[in-house]
Amino acid sequence: MFGRIKSLDAILATAEKKSLHRSLGAFQLTMLGVGGIIGTGIFVLTAEAAQKAGPGMMWSFVIAGFVCAVAALCYSELASMVPVSGSAYTYTYAVMGELLAWMVGWALILEYAVAASAVSVGWSGYFVGLMRDYLGITIPATLANGPYAGGVVNLPAFFIALLVTGLLMIGTKESARFNAILVVIKVAALTLFIIATIGIINTDNFTPLTPNGWGTIGVGGAAASIFFAYVGFDAVSTAAEETKNPQRNVPIGLIGSLVICTVFYLLVAAGAIGTIGAQPVTGLGGEVLSPGSPELAQRCAAIVASGVTEPLACSKEALAHVLKTIGWNKLGAVIGLAAGLALPSVVLMMLFGQTRIFFVMARDGLLPEKLATVHPKWKTPYIVTAITGAVVAVGAAFFPVGKLADVSNSGTLFAFLMVAIAVLIMRRTDPGRNRPFRTPVVWLVAPLAIVGTVALYFLLPIDAMLVLPIWGAIGLVVYFAYSRRNSHVGRGLVEVHEDDPDAPPQPVPPMPGAPTPGGIQA
Incomplete structure (x- = not known):
């Protein structure tokens, strides 16, 4: 299992040849992290968290943020040692061998592809609201929802996934300035939301704090779901080679971006809960309804039809819905516009990350090298991009955002688990290796990351948990049938x-x- 190790010295020699200029400071890294983290998780999954945890979702944000923080510290050490493309896949290849690296890469393919579908579905809810608010066009529910919500197909989600795929295939990339503008839009939108809601919070809306307890359908389950809201901080750790004084600035960027986003998330959650409440929607018999289920969709439709204000847990555009409910219709429309503008860039980042992992694995010989073919005109890996985009679009068309986020989290948690284990192994097997950044108190931080990722995995819904071993079993078949004998x-x-x-x-x-x-x- 641990035999085929990719030479770490060869990888480091490659990094030296690249000679990237060290120009990023702590502030730039922190902003990079904030831009990567803020996305569908906070704009959309607030409703999912409300259905699981109610007001207790504030604890869920803290728990998920803590697990991400300890995982980020482990991630950063390996990123500083192996500052090349491939993410956790490359790190695992250099430390624990080809088979486990294959499993991590296979899990990352699942993570990025399903996450892109989830963000596409999240964008769809805001797009439908924008069409209604700005153009007076109402998209029929049958064409704006998948079968899980009483519709037929989610066409907006399907088309945005295909559009972004097309842009990636022809080589369109975001510039640094465009990224900065999107970060400003997202942060400004959340700041406006906080200012509008924080002064009218009703503390009675926080009672009961944990209506569903702390288990899978409760605070713990919500933490496992909104873990998705923090994924993206790895943009900081992968920039280690381009960072001035990485020993100091990488941890500042990692922890700084996570702290800033956690504070934003807590204030946004407090504003949403305190203004309109966030109690879960229950069935007619008082039973707990699962997020993303047809039963919940039917119950939400019945509540709205009765003339009662739509609960937060039912909304497809959670933050805009809160503002519209308290009378800030124009500001709610602005929040919707900000989400509509910013979320497609997150789809692009997820698709780009997935195709990059696919590309590196194909170039290693673990997948057919034809997949890594670069288009002569566009200069992009167009075959793997097209395949990925088609799968992402179909997933977005038929599955709910919460289910997609949970499945994506299962792959992410596995990758983070392997990174934490790899850090401990490297400390024992190669203690003298140069580490531009060292995980502080590693024998405490890494085990906390291991325990945290495993705990969140087992707090996911059972169907999301089962996807990872089934996907992994398929991966093992592919590895032993093809990859092992073709590996470079x-x-x-x-x-x-x-x-x-x-x-x-x-x-x-x-x-x-x-x-x-x-x-x-x-």
Whole structure:
């Protein structure tokens, strides 16, 4: 299992050849993290959290943020040691071998693709509201919801996924300035929401605090779901090679962005709960209804039809809905517009990340190298992008945002678990290795990350938990049927990195005392 290790020295030599300029400071890293984190999680999943935890979702944000913080510290150490593309997949390959690296990469494919679907569905809810508020166009519910919500297909989500896929295929990328503008839009929208709601909070709306308790359908389950709201901080750790004084600035960027976003999330949650309440919607018999279920959709439709104000847990555009309910219709429309403008960029980031992992794995020989073919005109891996985009669009068309987020979280939690384990293994097997950033109190932080990720995984709904082992079993079949015998490391070839991606792989130079290349040690 641990035999085929990709040479860490070769990877580091590649990083040296890239010679990236160290220009990022603590502030730039923090803003990079904030831009990567704020997205569908807070704009959409607030309603999902309300249905599971009620007002107790404030605790859920704290729990999910803490687990992300300890995982981020582990992630950062490996990112500073192995500052090349491939994310947790590359780190695991260098530390624990090809099989576990394959499983991490396979899980990351699931994470990014399903997350892109989830963000597409989240954007759809705001788009439907924008069409209604600004143009007076009402999109029929049958075409704006999947079967889970009484509709047929979610066409807006389907088309935004295809549109972003098309942009990626022809090589359209966000510029740094465009990214900065989107960060400002997102932060400004949340700030406006907080200012509008914080002064009219009714503390009675916080009682009962935990109507469904602390379990799977409660605060713990909500924490597992809104873990999705924090994913994106890895943009900070992967920028370690371009950071001035990474030992100081990387942890500031990681923890700073997580703290800022956690404070924003808590204030937004407090504003939403305190103004219109966030108690879960129950069935006619008082039973707890599962988020994203047809039963909840039917109950929400009945509540609205009776003339009662739509509960927060029923809303497809949670933050805009809160403002409209308290009479701030124009400001609610502005929040909806901000989400409508900002969320497609998150879809693009997720799709780009997924295709990048796919591309690196194909270039390693673990997937058919045809998938890594670069288009002669567009200069993008267009085949894998098209395949990914089609799958993402279909997922967005037929599944609810909460279910998609939970499935994405299962893959993310597995990747974070492997990163925390890899940090501990490297501390024992290679303690003298240069670490530009060292995880503080690693023998406490890494076990906390391990326990936290495992706990959140088991707090996910059972169907989301089962997706990961089923997906993993499919991955093992693919690995032993194809990947193991085609692996470049197994064949004694070394990967060629970004500086010359079209060059063929080269034989690994023999090392004194090393086994012959047959899949053991490169």
